[in-house]
Amino acid sequence: MRIACTRYKPKNMNTLKTISLALALVPAMLSAQERFATRTGHIAFFSETSMENIEGNNRKVTSVFDATTGAIEFAALIKAFEFEKALMQEHFNENYMESNTFPKATFKGKLTGVGEDEMKKEGNYTVTVAGDLTIHGVTKPITAKGTLTVDAAGQVKATSEFLVNPEDHGIKIPSVVRSNIAESIKVIVKLDYAKM
Amino acid sequence: MIRSAFVALSLCASPLFAQDDLLKLLGEEETGPTYATASFKSTRVINGHSLENTARGVLDFRISHRFGYVNSGVDGFWGLDDATIRLGLDYGITDRLMIGIGRSSYQKTVDGFTKYKILRQCTSGCSMPITLSFLATSSITTLQTEQLPWYDPTRTDYFTHRMAYTFQVILGRKFNENLSLQLNPGVVHRNLVGRAEEANDVIHISAAGRFKLTKRLALTTEYFYILPDQIDAKYHNSFSVGVDIETGGHVFQLQFTNSTGMFERSFITETEGQWGKGDIRYGFNISRVFTVAKPKKPKE
Numbered sequence: 122m123r124i125a126c127t128r129y130k131p132k133n134m135n136t137l138k139t140i141s142l143a144l145a146l147v148p149a150m151l152s153a154q155e156r157f158a159t160r161t162g163h164i165a166f167f168s169e170t171s172m173e174n175i176e177g178n179n180r181k182v183t184s185v186f187d188a189t190t191g192a193i194e195f196a197a198l199i200k201a202f203e204f205e206k207a208l209m210q211e212h213f214n215e216n217y218m219e220s221n222t223f224p225k226a227t228f229k230g231k232l233t234g235v236g237e238d239e240m241k242k243e244g245n246y247t248v249t250v251a252g253d254l255t256i257h258g259v260t261k262p263i264t265a266k267g268t269l270t271v272d273a274a275g276q277v278k279a280t281s282e283f284l285v286n287p288e289d290h291g292i293k294i295p296s297v298v299r300s301n302i303a304e305s306i307k308v309i310v311k312l313d314y315a316k317m
Numbered sequence: 318m319i320r321s322a323f324v325a326l327s328l329c330a331s332p333l334f335a336q337d338d339l340l341k342l343l344g345e346e347e348t349g350p351t352y353a354t355a356s357f358k359s360t361r362v363i364n365g366h367s368l369e370n371t372a373r374g375v376l377d378f379r380i381s382h383r384f385g386y387v388n389s390g391v392d393g394f395w396g397l398d399d400a401t402i403r404l405g406l407d408y409g410i411t412d413r414l415m416i417g418i419g420r421s422s423y424q425k426t427v428d429g430f431t432k433y434k435i436l437r438q439c440t441s442g443c444s445m446p447i448t449l450s451f452l453a454t455s456s457i458t459t460l461q462t463e464q465l466p467w468y469d470p471t472r473t474d475y476f477t478h479r480m481a482y483t484f485q486v487i488l489g490r491k492f493n494e495n496l497s498l499q500l501n502p503g504v505v506h507r508n509l510v511g512r513a514e515e516a517n518d519v520i521h522i523s524a525a526g527r528f529k530l531t532k533r534l535a536l537t538t539e540y541f542y543i544l545p546d547q548i549d550a551k552y553h554n555s556f557s558v559g560v561d562i563e564t565g566g567h568v569f570q571l572q573f574t575n576s577t578g579m580f581e582r583s584f585i586t587e588t589e590g591q592w593g594k595g596d597i598r599y600g601f602n603i604s605r606v607f608t609v610a611k612p613k614k615p616k617e
Contacts, residue, residue, distance in 0.1 A: 185340050185343055194340045
């Protein structure tokens, strides 16, 4: 399919221009995408046992949420998780998450429970997020409940809490320290989106 | 004409279908430089210093133990009857600057040091292939005057005779997850030496390496080469081989070495043992870290 530009006669140019202009407007009308993004999302995880409490915080999570389709994605750099103890951070990266080999944890899924029109109104909405969570190179499906808040200025805040089992994602915990790490780790996600 | 319109329409319509990889729309994040971490599991290889520092606000309590010579046979219970100890405390002032003090039972020596990381090996976001540190240590023998090995009642002894200093540049690189190597060229300055022919400033270079066998187990080795004609012929180069075992908060370093003392003047310039003759000591270092100053929590 070639555009034979040289064969156009000058008298057809005006028609061509009108049609092209009309076509250019079509995408603008159809794809008024309601997309929200953040680069400073906060993900924290907690492991509480009688032996030891472990808490890691990542405040540089990137996420994009498309209100039109409900698609939601986020990515967290493993080395950006901060701990109170430097040695804990070193072990987390070197021995457990192997962050040199698997630098990011990612999630790709769909958010249901709120429509594009509701997103334009102020309010709190209970939503469900379902998709694939990839940690340490292993992908597992996950479903979690969350809360979506739209404030007066149209800013969107999303929070969610769910459990992750490290062994589901191929993270080996040696028997020596097995009682130092909880079987299920509590993960709390807090994202403050801005319109893209 | 209709063909071109068709092409234009299909091009305009494509954004409606590209819902995959929303994150790609954000573009790549600009992450700062990331430095190599955990090149060695501890701040010492075996006797000598590694290129690692204690992290900021962390206190490292170290107990080092050397038994007697293995060739002492059943009588000396293969060395286990004999023992020298060093107790030490290391502290990380910043991630690049650390200090430490210690006391050895060998010649009742008190030692102190400071180590500063001048260059850090970069894994991404910058280009620096090596880590370069500077180490300055000093030691004082606190034995009673009559107990000093060089005691001579006919000669005036000064307090400064008890002191020695070591300056080293530590050049190292973490080649991959399993292999780290370093070179430590340096000089040991001894205020008092046995004979005039011996050098007060002993120039040496050491080579050390760490080979990770599993996530928590590593093989380590180090060798101190002293440039010729500096020390008495009865002293030899220090060579050590060991294993590092890491658990939650401890690093256990188990080793075989021909050196006795655990401070630089002793193991670099006064090693009497010879591997060939079986003058090998079994020893261990235990390192236990405590977080003293917690990092500041960012406001929510």
